[in-house]
Amino acid sequence: MSSLGHTPWRRAIARTIDGSSLDGLILEADSARPLYLQLYDGLREMILSGALPGGMRIPSSRVLSESLGISRFTVVTALDQLVAEGYLNSARGSGTYVETVPRRQQGSPNTPSERDVATPDRFENLLSKRGQALTWRTSLTLNDGSQLLHMATPDHRLFPVQIWSQLTKEVYAQGDFRIVNYREILRPSLLEEQIARHIAVSRGIRCEPEEVVTTLGAHHAVTLLAELLLDPGDTVAFEEPGMAAIRSIFQSSGCKIEPMYVDASGPDPHTVASRDVKLAFVTAAKQQPMTIAMPMKRKLELLHWAADRETLIIEDDLGSEFRYRGGPIPPLKALDQAGQVIYVGAFSMTLLQSLRVGYMIMPRALAEKCRRLIQVRYRALPQFTEQIVGRLIEDGHYVRHLHRMRRIYAKRQNFLLQILRSDFADIFEPPEFASGFYNLCYFRDQSVDEDAVLIRCRHHNLGVEQLSYYYANRTSPRKALLVGFAASTEDEIEFATKxxxxxxxxT
Known part of the structure; x- marks a missing residue:
């Protein structure tokens, strides 16, 4: 057996068998890919290309081993894999033969990148209407937390790592079989019990654990509701401007979107043209993107409007935890006496986005239906994570963590506002103190090219967003940027604003 050495080398079988040569097998000694896989790749490619025709007898493992200068074990491992996948047929006593398989089309690219470049429109044309509605935008603003001034990301550096690690060890040490198997779907989990207790104090919502349904985040919650409640052609009233990603969920379900225009009090239900509205989606605590907290009068108007039409309301309570001045504002759900409002919350902005833990609060009968849908579509949600979050709330760590985040974020917002009001006075109208993670900054010069600004900001790793993104037609009456502060320290804010x-x- 010959030495491999330290540079790429090539061994090939010189003999011709049944008129077909096995020459062409290339093995590289310094490749990170194991030799048996290199041999597997080479033989497989020759079979698919037709270089090794169906019915051809493959030399024995001993012959291949000697010819290629590799171990017989390596050869046997590669051949066994090809036999298992149906490229070869091994008949005891008579040898190993190439199976007859359809030849790869001439000119067909070999690598994934080549295939994608060669046929850029192929998969675009294959997309369903649902797929097109869900993939309409290639975002310039990332969601990985790497960008400064990001308008929708918490600071992951504030996450209580030590407490989380300790709770994780304790949950795993318990060895409770109920959290390693599929969940008993009709029985409330620890997290659902703790959410029911927490939400009563923090948001004034009185509910039973059976009315709480955990989800894989707020977007997953809305997707579940769309599947459960909507048929193609149903009408959904949606805030204008509003959360584009959520709007796309309803659009992909084949629903008709009726705009509910936002004024100084938030979404106005009286601007909805249709009376036949099955569902309405609102952000009452902090309208996204206008940062408006819906006053009591508008909340009552919205509830009366929905009752008159027998319309269900989805209330996404996005940003309610981060109100920096005054006490918490009760959500729409806290006023709901008739079971019209489905409340959606999540821990993405308060803990980690990658945890993907959210919840809904809804009438008990509907909650049971939703749990059954989860059982059919997803079998179960990650119970280990739910158990840890439940313990975090139960032991009081979550509330203390929220208090700390509010103090830090409020300080960062004040720092950003000072810079915006002084160094950007010629560019932006004076921004107001806002809840949530960002400030809405209107341009003084409304002829500014928002797209060009956003492209430059992306080049400099800034996670700002343009207001027009939230409008259904991608055009806003007034041009503005959403400039974040929560995920950036004061030093980072100072650097990023420059x-x-x-x-x-x-521009």
Missing amino acids: LLRRCLDA
């Missing part, structure tokens, strides 16, 4: 100024001056 980059932002450079982007704006270059």
Whole structure:
């Protein structure tokens, strides 16, 4: 057997068997890919290309081993894999033969990247209407937390790692079989019990654990509700402007979207043209993106409007935990006496986005139906994570964590506002103190090219967003940027705002 050495080398079988040569097998000694896989790749490619025709007898493992200068074990491992996948047929006593398989089309690219470049429109044309509605935008704003001034990301560095680690060890040490198997879907989990207790104190919502349904985040919750409640052609009233990603869920379900225009009090139900509205989606605590907290009068108007039409309301309580001035504002759900409101919450903004833990609060009968849907579609949700979050709330760690985040975020917002009001006074109208993670900054010059600004900001790793993104037609009456502060320290804010100024001056 010959030595492999330290540089790429090639061994091939010189003999011709049944008129077909096995020459062409290339093995590289310094490749990170094991030799048996290199041999497997080479033989498989020759079979698919037709270089090794169906019915051809493959030399014995001993012959291949000697010819290629590799161990017989390596050869046997590769051949066994090809036999298992149906490329070869091994007949005891008579040898190993190439199976007859359809030849790859001439000119067909070999690598994934080549295939994608060669046929850029192929998969675009294969998309369903649902797929097109869900993939309409290639976002310039990332969601991985890497961008400064990001308008929708918490600071993961504030996550209580030590407490989480300790609770994780304790949950695993318990060895409770109920959290390693599929969940008993009709029985409330620890997290659902703790949410029911927590939400009564923090948001004024009185509910039983049976009315709480945990989900894989707020978007998953809305997707479940769309599947459960909506048929193609149903009408959904949606905030204008509103959360584009959520709007796309309803659009992909084949629903008709009726705009519910936002004014100084939030979404106005009287602007909805249709009376036949099955569902309405609102953000009452902090309208996304306008940052408006819905006053009591508008909440009552919305509830009366929904009752008159027998319309269910989905209330996404996004940003309610981060109100920095005054006490918490009761959500729409806290006023709901008739079971019209389905409340959606999540832990993505308060803990970690990647945890993907959210919840809904809804009438008990509907909650039971929703649990059955989860059982059919997803079998179960990640119970280990739910158990840990439940313990985090039960032991009081979650509330203390929220208090700490509010103090830090409020300080960061004040710092950002000082810079915006002084160094950007010629560019932005004075922004107001807002809840949530960002400030809405209106341009003084409404002729500014928002797209060009956003592209420059993306180049400099800034996670700002343009207001027009939230409008159904991608055009806003007034141009503005959403400039985040929560995920950036004061030093990072100071550095990033200088980059932002450079982007704006270059426009």
